[in-house]
Amino acid sequence: MKQNLNWLQIYRLKGLKTSRLFVLIIVAVLLSSCTKEASLVKREAFLMNTVLTVSIDGDEEVLDKVFERLEEIDRLYNRKNESSEIYLINNHKLLRPSKEVYDLIDRSFQYAKVTDGAFNPAIGPLVDLWGIDGTGRELSSIPSADEIKKTIPLCDYNNVSIKDREVNLPEEMSIDLGAIVKGYATDEIVKILRDDGIKSAIIDLGGNIFAYGEKAGGNNWRIGVADPFIENRESLLVLEGKDFSLVTSGNYERYIIYKGKKYHHISDTGTGMPAENELASVSIISAKSELCDMLSTTLFVNGIEKGVETIKNFDAGVIFVTKDKRILASSNIYNMINLDSIKEGFILEKIDD
Ligand code: ADP
Numbered sequence: 001m002k003q004n005l006n007w008l009q010i011y012r013l014k015g016l017k018t019s020r021l022f023v024l025i026i027v028a029v030l031l032s033s034c035t036k037e038a039s040l041v042k043r044e045a046f047l048m049n050t051v052l053t054v055s056i057d058g059d060e061e062v063l064d065k066v067f068e069r070l071e072e073i074d075r076l077y078n079r080k081n082e083s084s085e086i087y088l089i090n091n092h093k094l095l096r097p098s099k100e101v102y103d104l105i106d107r108s109f110q111y112a113k114v115t116d117g118a119f120n121p122a123i124g125p126l127v128d129l130w131g132i133d134g135t136g137r138e139l140s141s142i143p144s145a146d147e148i149k150k151t152i153p154l155c156d157y158n159n160v161s162i163k164d165r166e167v168n169l170p171e172e173m174s175i176d177l178g179a180i181v182k183g184y185a186t187d188e189i190v191k192i193l194r195d196d197g198i199k200s201a202i203i204d205l206g207g208n209i210f211a212y213g214e215k216a217g218g219n220n221w222r223i224g225v226a227d228p229f230i231e232n233r234e235s236l237l238v239l240e241g242k243d244f245s246l247v248t249s250g251n252y253e254r255y256i257i258y259k260g261k262k263y264h265h266i267s268d269t270g271t272g273m274p275a276e277n278e279l280a281s282v283s284i285i286s287a288k289s290e291l292c293d294m295l296s297t298t299l300f301v302n303g304i305e306k307g308v309e310t311i312k313n314f315d316a317g318v319i320f321v322t323k324d325k326r327i328l329a330s331s332n333i334y335n336m337i338n339l340d341s342i343k344e345g346f347i348l349e350k351i352d353d
């Protein structure tokens with residue numbers, strides 16, 4: 001996800017000719033060297049199986065706190081890590097997780113209920129069966145119809161009991177919070193920044209974006225939504241605003257290839273297959289990154305028609321990108337889209353309320 005576009009990228013998006021670009025580049029260099037944005041302090045780490053970047057208008061000590069918290073979240077929730085609470089729960093070695101972990105599990109299973117299982121935190125066995133790790137590697141086989149059929153009932157979230165601070169998981173079932181934990185972590189970072197009185201920051205946890213506060217000088221942030229048809233994550237359009245989260249789920253991020261066909265990492269636990277519909281990507285915009293993360297996965301499974309109904313229950317906006325290059329945006333965030341930024345070949349439409 002391209003975020004915080006520089007001047008050169010912005011002018012490219014507006015389609016200016018190269019001859020004028022040269023002059024603009026010089027102006028841009030001058031401008032950027034005297035804006036405060038250039039002085040954001042940035043740190044990166046590889047955690048949660050992805051690159052996490054946090055840039056703040058603040059000092060290194062705040063970033064120390066931020067990254068300690070990110071490491072802690074990775075330690076608690078990474079189900080591949082044998083000492084994480086999720087691993088221990090999945091292996092029946094822990095019944096009473098910490099309050100923090102219990103609360104996120106509890107919320108995740110409530111989301112499963114309200115989305116009718118489109119968002120399913122009990123998806124562990126299916127994720128393991130498919131083993132879609134994001135390397136884009138070519139496989140000589142995929143799970144058989146029989147294996148898939150046997151795995152679907154193991155993902156029935158209704159069979160997990162979550163009450164009185166205990167998580168009771170039937171044999172062979174497992175919890176996977178991969179579709180929500182980056183959003184949760186983003187909100188946790190926002191809390192730290194607010195406590196420390198930080199005015200301006202960009203959080204990017206593997207594409208989970210939070211444009212925090214406002215840009216130096218009181219300006220809007222300009223955040224790109226990635227073009228799902230291009231590997232290098234070029235921007236499809238630019239959103240402008242303050243203090244909002246943007247999370248995208250797409251069919252292009254993590255996948256495997258079998259017999260020339262791509263199988264991506266977001267699955268429908270009703271069919272046991274990677275979700276397949278008219279969508280190439282879904283982006284959610286709201287004040288809460290956890291909600292964005294949960295809904296982007298959910299609406300990617302739902303497709304447009306059902307997705308539009310689902311999102312009505314939440315305080316969030318959506319941008320669908322279809323495989324035939326239509327962009328459908330909900331009316332509550334439509335004004336955030338910079339109309340000059342839309343990439344050639346795409347058509348923007350507003351979704352009727
Ligand atoms: P990403 O983490 O790549 O940004 P998502 O937030 O959509 O994308 O999360 C995808 C991950 O969530 C998968 O790798 C898998 O672990 C898990 N997952 C896949 N499908 C679902 C689903 N329908 N509901 C909940 N979790 C899912």
Ligand code: MG
Nearest residue numbers: 179293294297
């Ligand atoms: Mg998600």
